[in-house]
Amino acid sequence: MRRSNLALVLRHLRDAGPRSRARIAVETGLNRGTVSSLTAELIDRGLVREGDVERGGSVGRPGQTVELDGRGIGGIGVEINVDYVTAVVLNLSNAVVFEHRVALDVQALPAEAVLDAVTELAIRALAECDERQVTPVGMTLAVPALVDTDDGVVAFAPNLHWTKVDAVSGLRRRLDGHTPGFWGSLPRRHSAIQVDNDANLAALGEFAMGSRAGTADLVYLTxxxxxGGGVMVDGRLLRGAAGFSGEIGHMPLNPGGDLCGCGRRGCWETMVGLAALLRMAATPDDPVCDPSLDLEQRLSMLSGRADAGEPRTLDALKLVGEALGLGASILVNVFNPRVLVLGGYFASLGDYLLEPMLAELHARVIAPDACEVALSTLGFTAAARGGAHVALEAVLDDPTLVALRHTP
Amino acid sequence: MRRSNLALVLRHLRDAGPRSRARIAVETGLNRGTVSSLTAELIDRGLVREGDVERGGSVGRPGQTVELDGRGIGGIGVEINVDYVTAVVLNLSNAVVFEHRVALDVQALPAEAVLDAVTELAIRALAECDERQVTPVGMTLAVPALVDTDDGVVAFAPNLHWTKVDAVSGLRRRLDGHTPGFWGSLPRRHSAIQVDNDANLAALGEFAMGSRAGTADLVYLTxxxxxGGGVMVDGRLLRGAAGFSGEIGHMPLNPGGDLCGCGRRGCWETMVGLAALLRMAATPDDPVCDPSLDLEQRLSMLSGRADAGEPRTLDALKLVGEALGLGASILVNVFNPRVLVLGGYFASLGDYLLEPMLAELHARVIAPDACEVALSTLGFTAAARGGAHVALEAVLDDPTLVALRHTP
DNA sequence: CTAATTTGTCCGTTAGCCGGACAAATTAAG
DNA sequence: CTTAATTTGTCCGGCTAACGGACAAATTAG
Structure with a gap:
């Protein structure tokens, strides 16, 4: 009961911003005395601090505001992708404490070697936490894979060539062996290290700190x-019975269409995946198809051509935009989200994709006042940020996880 | 706190069946004394009764079991469909107290006249409750429409020709005027009368009392x-931001396909709707297409032909089954449900649809151990039952809604 | 028949929220 | 400038309800 009320006040402070105790009491329905007691405890745990005094508001004694003090608590998110590994540390206020990216040819390396690299990155993140006096409360790994979140096992990651990799145990073991001082600062809770699907975490990242943060019903497409797709339903991440939800790339939208990597024809991915865009926008011997280029180089080339008005590129983007709207209409009809956030390359090239996409979407969505479409502002870091956010959620759910400073 | 623990025990008793107080205490984590006190209150509210004594279990004093006593509480569900109106009363144990169906050409009547008919049916249901000493706790209207559940307004029901019909107010007003004795027995809570989408409620009905009752992640197709589609996510109904989720009939799966009633081409509905089946299985002058037939008559004719091995009918069912699997694969990949329940005519003709559907589904679903497919056993009453269940949920959420018998 | 075990109830203890009282700090009015 | 009014934050008593332990009752094993 106490726990749940502490969480209530802490969340309210995060969502609604700094305010006086009396106001919190009114807004949460708790008693003023109770709020005083709760905030005192939160202050003692270092999660909340007193802020300015509300002056000149109206008649009466001015209120002493209290506000979230996220500086002392950190959540770590690590994303493993095909050609890089990224780590982000966010504090409770969602401010970036640490961010680092390492290029890594994950497909070419055994999973063990990748976990070694992840460990190295995690240790750097933990060192930064230590230096900045941030207490790490958890770490989440984002992987482009079907993940068993309960066991912390990556079941199947086609793009990484991983099958049944016990990522959580592997990481825990490495951190245990390596400099126990750092690991000692991560709590021993079972859930202190987690793994999850990257699109799911990216959706959470958008929900936590994207341009449309806090939108309870949100669909994220990357x-x-x-x-990839991740869906927030009523403020909670959709996971499905086995945690395998959001597999939207293989919706069969074009019966006689192109062959997909999955062996079938006409999957959505064959219409809007990066390969489809390249195929339509360039011949195979075009420089943009050079296999030594990475994603961002390709995108800047395409973007440059589109800006220059190159017709083939513009045509390709229009077709991809329409196909994007076609598939998105299904998701919007099924989920009725408030907003659809486009990430990954859809965001980078959004200026050109948005118009044809919206036209198709509006033509096909049943519900009036169809949902808005927004471009992600988190770039390629959404998943790592979502991972960090998941770790922080544990504290917002149960503030007593953070130790008291003074003995009571 | 008390309320939430009363609800906890009551739900546990419903979900897990009769058992001793000591066992409830162990299973819920509550203290034995607390459970004694809670069950005493639930018994006093007439929601629970003492049952058999557990004999011969093991050493020790045998336990006095307590069990859900749903007989005194009733939830009312009323379904408005194109050609009939159905009312169902369920008690807390999900047993049918009353069930009645009235044929009604809803499209031909003004909404006010339909609400009159609904009121008449509701009054019969309330009379039956009165006679059987069942206390009605709420009523839910199921409508094939986009519904604003907060305001109780039917926003748009194309098949009924309804737009912006304030169904809850209309029904409340009629019941207020009519025999206040009956209405008096319905609580005055704002939420005592609700409206919701029929497919959503049917999904809830399957979740509450279908063959796979209690499956937290469930997709229902009718x-x-x-x-129509309704989705249970993690034991809760998916509603979407505006309550317009589950619009799956118009997924564009066949770009150059047939014209749909919505004005577009190749919607899923044009491949698996009843009209599609009839078009494929019969010529327009075939007796089965006679407009004076109702749904069930048509289905029994088709079913009879299939049983007799009529080739055109079998071919049509195979094609529909495949198209069903095609669209269902999207839903299964997106939601990763534990089970997919087929209702409406999909259930009636399930024997012939299932095989081609499963073949298509298994070929297209990404996640291993793809979800099961079950045929609904609730027939065409799933939505009304789901509505009754919604009304009953209010009591399971807050048992104090039911008055105490003895003064404490 | 006795010991062991399990159940259900009773009772004292404790956690924690609520309501009211009160001092402190401010604005509005005279 | 003074006084009244208002609002805030804290403190204290009261109350609800869960918990833990004790105990009688009812049963099985030996």
Whole structure:
């Protein structure tokens, strides 16, 4: 009961911003005395601090505001992708404490070697936490894969060539062996290290700190090699019975269409995946198809051509935009989200994709006042940020995880 | 706190069946004394009764079991469909107290006249409650429409020709005027009368009392004139931001396909709706297409032909089954449900649809151990039952809604 | 028949929220 | 400038309800 009320006040402070105790009491329905007691405890745990005094508001004694003090708590998110590994540390206020990216040819390396690299990155993140006096409360790994979140096992990651990799145990073991001082600062809770699907975490990242943060019903689409999706339903992440939800890349939208990597024809991915865009926008011997280029180089080339008005590129983007709207209409009809966020390359090239996409979407969505479409502002870091956010959620759910400073 | 623990025990008793107080205490984590006190209160509210004594279990004093006593509480569900109105009363144990169906050409009547008919049916249901000493706790209207559940307004029901019909107010007003004795027995809570989408409620009905009752992640598909869908996510109904989720009939799966009633081409509905089946299985002058027939008559004719091995009918069912699997694969990949329940005519003709559907589904679903497919056993009453269940949920959420018998 | 075990109830203890009282700090009015 | 009014934050008593332990009752094993 106490726990749940502490969480209530802490969340309210995060969502609604700094305010006086009396106001919190009115807004949460708790008693003023109770709020005083709760905030005192939160202050003692270092999660909240007193801020300015509300002056000149109206008649009466001015209120002493209290506000979230996220500086002392950090959540770590690490994303493993095809050609890089990224780590982000966010504090409770969602401010970036640490961010680092390492290029890594994950497909070419055994999973163990990748976990070694992840460990190295995690240790750097933990060192930064230590230096900045940030207490790490958890770490989440984002992987482009079907993940068993309960066991912390990556079941199947086609793009990484991983099958049944026990990522959580592997990471825990490495951190245990390596400099126990750092690991000692991560709590021993079972859930202190987690793994999850990257698109799911990216959706959470958008929900936590994207341009439309806090939108309870949100669909996130990301365009990379394939197409990924993550869905927030009523403020909670949709996971499905086995945690395998959001597999939207293989919706069969074009019966006689192109062959997909999955062996079938006409999957959405064959219409809006990066490969489809390249195929339509360029011949195979075009420089943009050079296999030594990475994603961002390709995108800047395409973007440059589109800006220059190159017709083939513009045509390709229009077709991809229409196909994007076609598939998105299904998701919008099924989920009725408030907003659809486009990430990955859909965001990078959004200026050109948005118009044809919206036309198709509006033509096909049943519900009036169809949902808005927004471009992600988190770039390629959404998943790592979502991972960090998941770790922080544990504290917002149960503030007593953070130790008291003074003995009571 | 008390309320939430009363609800906890009551739900546990419903979900897990009769058992001793000591066992409830162990299973819920509550203290034995607390459970004694809670069950005493639930018994006093007439929601629970003492049952058999557990004999011969093991050493020790045998336990006095307590069990859900749903007989005194009733939830009312009323379904408005194109050609009939159905009312169902369920008690807390999900047993049918009352069930009645009235044929009604809803499209031909003004909404006010339909609400009159609904009121008449509701009054009969309330009378039956009165006679059987069942206390009604709420009523839910199921409508094939986009519904604003907060305001109780039917926003748009194409098949009924309804737009912006304030169904809850209309029904409340009629019941207020009519025999206040009956209405008096319905609580005055704002939420005592609700409206919701029929497919959503049917999904809830399957979740509450279908063959796979209690499956937290469940997708329900119903084939009637169109195709409807309702989704349970983690034990809760998916509603979407505006309550317009589950619009799956118009997924564009066949770009150059047939013209749909919505004005577009190749919607799923044009491949698996009843009209599609009839078109493929019979010529327009075939007796089965006679407009004076109702749904069930048509289905029994088709079913008879299939049983007799009529080739055109079998071919049509195979094609529909495949198209069903095609669209269902999208839903399964997106939601990763534990089970997919087929209702409406999909259930009636399930024997012939299932095989081609499963073949298509298994070929297209990404996740291993793809979800099961079950045929609904609730027939065409799933939505009304789901509505009754919604009304009953209020009591399971807050048992104190039911008055105490003895003064404490 | 006795010991062991399990159940259900009773009772004292404790956690924690609520309501009211009160001092402090401010604005509005005279 | 003074006084009244208002609002805030804290403190204290009261109350609800869960918990833990004790105990009688009812049963099985030996």
């Amino acid at each position: 365009g990379e090699t394939g197409v | 084939g009637e004139t169109g195709v």
